[in-house]
Amino acid sequence: MDSVEALVAHVQALSGNPEEVSHLHSLLKQSEDSLRSQASRLFPFLEQLDPSKHSLGYLYLLEAYSSGPLLEEQASGYLLTVVEFIDSCSAEQIRLAPDKFTSVCKSFKDQVMQLEVAIRGVAPLRTAIRKLQTSSEHLTTLHPDFLLLCLLSKCYKAGLSILDDDIFEVDQPRDLFLYCYYGGMINIGLKRFHKALECLHNVVTAPMTSLNAIAVEAFKKYVLVSLIHNGQVPSFPKYTSGTAQRNLKNYTQPYTDLANCYATGKFSELETSIQTNIEKFQADNNLGLVRQVLSSLYKRNIQRLTQTYLTLSLQDIAGAAQLKTPREAEMHVLRMIQDGEIFATINQKDGMVSFHEDPEQYKTCEMIEHIDSSIQRLMALSKKLSSIDEHISCDPAYLTKIGRERQRFDFDDFDSVPHKFLQT
């Protein structure tokens, strides 16, 4: 009883400058257990603290409180408190105890999901991520949770602000798997298929020693999105882990069958293949994507015609793309022209379609700017790459490993490893 009050007093007194805060931090750590034991009665104390000034203390109390059982009537009050805290807390202070902060946010997320008001969690979690991460390249444990809430509340656009950052630093592989998987789904929802492919590709090719369910699900979606976007599924690149290469296909048989049927370009076969596995697709919640695969086959067939023909009657298009009527073919062509997928004009009088070449001449300022910006980006990326390469080749842990392996496999090459690095 006393200890809590004393602690609150400490918190109030010791939140001024960084040294005090670190002292406070050690005090808080010591009293962690006692806080936990009194979790249920901590709530009133929170009001005595100012979340923006006493962030660290507030965080400890809040974490202890949320680790205990929450009654239903308390829930909405709790949500409000957390939202307020996340909004106003000081980033420097909470970064002293990132795991506490993460755990608060997680329990907040669980609450939001339990109450089925995912949308209320989107904005706070985004703020939380921004406060927690040290740089925009850093993947926090909160990323997947945030994307999950975006998905559940269908706020795909909100997710983009986080997804558009490039991620290079990862704490937990599992976070990355989930982050990329959810990211892929958000991109699918927005029909940004090439981005979705990138995300799912990262999951499928990530180094893994044992197969995980996330990778399997991601591979299913990867197959479908590849078909929609490219019309074919690329084989595994050689850096894919052996586990994934060996096992993924076994777990996703209906999807591999689908891809094979797609490759034949025959509409009826694809349809039967879908029909035979429809329950599995449904169970995987991929039926919508499968339908999109089906309709993309029409597009693919029409697109192929543009390579071969200058003009073609709608009747012939319908025949070649296995559509039933010229009218349907016209609708497809029209839609594809609208989406910028083909360049063509329809002559309704004769029922003819004239296909044109891509009108892009690469002469406009926008195009030059676009290319210039790509070049800048790539140069920055190359620099980063070489700096990382340098960094790794000086990393003692790396060199000991490489040195040891060389010694074992190839005695002649051993001397080329600098000796000074080997002694660490």
Place this chain on the structure above:
Amino acid sequence: MDGDEEGVAGPMGDEAMFLNGGDDGRQQWRRIKAAMGSEQIDVEAYASLYIGRTKVMRLLFMAERCGNEGMQLEALRLAYDEIKKGGDSHLYREVAGKIAGRLGPQYTLDQAWADAIDRRAEQRKDKLDNELNGYRTNLIKESIRMGYNDLGDFYYAHGQLGDAFKNYVRTRDYCTTSKHIIQMCLNVILVSLELGQFLHVSNYVGKAEQTPESLDSITAAKLRCAAGLAYLEAKKYKLAARKFLETGPELGNNYTEVIAPQDVATYGGLCALASFDRTELKNKVIDNINFRNFLELVPEVRELIHDFYASRYASCLEYLENLKPNLLLDIHLHDHVEALYTQIRHKAIIQYTHPFSSVDLHTMAGAFKTNVSGLEKELEALITDNQIQARIDSHNKILYARHADQRNATFQRVRQTGVEFERDVKALLLRANLIKHEYNQRAAPRKV
């Protein structure tokens, strides 16, 4: 089209010599040919080109495939006569069964004859075995070789090809001169061809060609033919064509137990048409004096090659169509006729469209003896395969050549490469990070 034909005919002087044979004469000849083409092949004349086992096998193959009773019986009759000369009782029974009394009492199963053959064969086999055992105890290399060889010959004559093959191969260890090796190789090749084991054929052709002594020209020609057949069977038409084209005229009628010179012309000509480009066709086929001798034996093939080269596709395709039923009855070529014909046709279409910037599909369809929609389909397939750079104006039925814009294509590629590079590097950094993380994770407990 006419302009093109003149343009092509201009630079090649020796072609003119051939054309000088007179358009009249050629026309006349063509008329005769057209009348002949629909006729069935003359079985007796065909059979007289071959001797030995291949004659029988070819006849039987023809009887099975021709689907025409008169011809079938004719072929079976000739096969029956041929078998009676030899000693293969098994084949004899089979053929007699196939005839099933349709050729009168002369051609029924002569049980007594077959039994006598069997008995004699048994005795001879025992004798040969005994002799061989004798030689083997005496360890005289040459005799052992002869023994195995005789045994091989015996099995071959009696249709036990597997055993014949084994015995011929065994002689290999006892060959002392390169002449023996060549004989062994030729024997093995012969049996393997009959067995349809074309892998052995090319193996032993290689062995025979590696003997230190230079081969006499007949043997060389035989080996070329055998290699050609092996390549043909493996669907390597270009290599097959080369082998047949290299075959020397010395072959003559020396290898009729396998192949007739007419066949060399047909196989070589068709494979060359299907796989060679224009210059190669000119240098290696039309200007090839050796091969010209072969081509003279089969004027149709000669004509169709010249027609193809002179861009007279309609008449070339007509010749091909006329030849087709007979080629389908050929024991070696039948499987490949379709593939070769499609390739030749595609080549013709590609060559036809190549020099033009626009082609009227009606004219082209006329030149290829087909209708416009069929031609459109063929062109579509070739364009999709990127074999013709053109696009079809289906409305006006014109084919336009397509000139790729290098600049645009480069820009497109640059953008594409940029995007890919960016994506790959990012993914790579991410993976590197994961691996590093995993390594640190594993290393961490060890340090503690």
